[in-house]
Structure formats: C-alpha cells, structure tokens
Amino acid sequence: MIDIDELKFDEKGLIPAIVVDSMTGKVLTLAYMNRESIGISIEKGLTCFWSRSRQEFWLKGETSGNYQHIVSITADCDRDALVVVVEPDGPACHTGSFSCFTAPVWHSGELEEFSDEMLYELIMGRKTDPQEGSYTTYLFDKGLDKILKKVGEESTEVIIAAKGGDKKETVYEIADLYYHVMVLMADQGITCGEIMEELKQRHVIDHKVKQEKMV
Numbered sequence: 001m002i003d004i005d006e007l008k009f010d011e012k013g014l015i016p017a018i019v020v021d022s023m024t025g026k027v028l029t030l031a032y033m034n035r036e037s038i039g040i041s042i043e044k045g046l047t048c049f050w051s052r053s054r055q056e057f058w059l060k061g062e063t064s065g066n067y068q069h070i071v072s073i074t075a076d077c078d079r080d081a082l083v084v085v086v087e088p089d090g091p092a093c094h095t096g097s098f099s100c101f102t103a104p105v106w107h108s109g110e111l112e113e114f115s116d117e118m119l120y121e122l123i124m125g126r127k128t129d130p131q132e133g134s135y136t137t138y139l140f141d142k143g144l145d146k147i148l149k150k151v152g153e154e155s156t157e158v159i160i161a162a163k164g165g166d167k168k169e170t171v172y173e174i175a176d177l178y179y180h181v182m183v184l185m186a187d188q189g190i191t192c193g194e195i196m197e198e199l200k201q202r203h204v205i206d207h208k209v210k211q212e213k214m215v
Helices: 035-044 116-128 135-142 144-163 167-188 192-201
Strands: 015-021 027-033 048-051 056-059 068-075 082-088
Touching: 027 035, 027 048, 027 082, 035 048, 035 056, 035 068, 116 135, 116 167, 116 192, 135 144, 135 167, 144 167
Parallel strands: 015 082
Antiparallel strands: 015 027, 048 056, 068 082
C-alpha cells in the first residue's frame, strides 16, 4: 500500500480517477479527486470526487441514490492517475446510462470486442426482436423444454470430450454448453450480474463442497 502523499496531484491539487465496474470491468466514468476527497472516499467506502465546475466535494449517489461502493483504489506507475474499482448501486451517468462512455468515435473493422455480457445482450436481442433463420430465435420459439433438452445434451458432450482427454474438443463443447446456458438464462430473465453476485456471496467455494459419507 502506498501513502496518499506519494500521489502526484496537478497544479490544482487534483488527480484523475477512472471508475471501473468490478463485475463487468467496464469503465463507468472519469472524475477527479484531491487529497481530501480520497480521504473521504476511503473513510466512507464510497466514491467522493471534487467537482471542478461547482468547486465542491461530490459524493456520488448522494442525490441520485446511485452510490459507488469502493472495492479498491490503485495508482498507476507514475502515481498521477487512479483506477477506482466499484460496485455501483445504479447508473454512473447523469443521463441514466450505465456508463458515461456511450458515444463511439471510431471502431476497427477488423478487431471486435467480445464479452459474456455482449453475448447475453445479443441473445436477449433475439428474444425481444426475433430474426428469421436465427438458431437462437428458433430455441426461444420452441420454448423451455427444447432449451433444457439442449443444455442436457451439451452437458453430456462436455463430459464425453473431457473424459476423452481432448482439450480442443472439450473447449468446443464447453462453448456450446455456455451458449445454451445463456439462452436458458435469457429465457428465465436471469442476468450475468446475478450469477456473478451469487458466486461472490459464496466467498470460499471449497466450503460449499459436500463431503461424501464413508460407508
């Protein structure tokens, strides 16, 4: 742990703070802190910034209720910028958007971002806006029994591939299972965040293992 005095503040006594969602890894906002606001943030466990426009402290969520609970604060190698990892109670942006960064400036035609959240959003899109010829739409049209059948089939395929010791085939089958489980989640209205929250609440997973009784 480094001391606050080791941080390099600008001529106005400020340091930029990049706020990141702990669950998704997405950047939520860029704000500024000074020595006092960092101290308040650490004391309360909530993000507190210095508003350059209003020239006053700004406890995020004090008005909107969208507090940001701090997981960690980390300085960069030059000690002149911070990354603040948080668990947000709601949208970060005053517009109501999850993140303040919503206006694309440029996008590579060759390189694509991809995440489980993006896959989930794509699947949900096929549920709310069915597309002719889409396999995902087909699954939703067939209903829960069909989706559950596919989850069962893919689970079996994963077991067979892993038992055979074929890593490439196992990865392929796990991807199939992962996708079909996400279709099930979308069908049931379960989000990726809810799954991660459940895993987080388990703390030490080893304690969840039931020991078999010796006969």
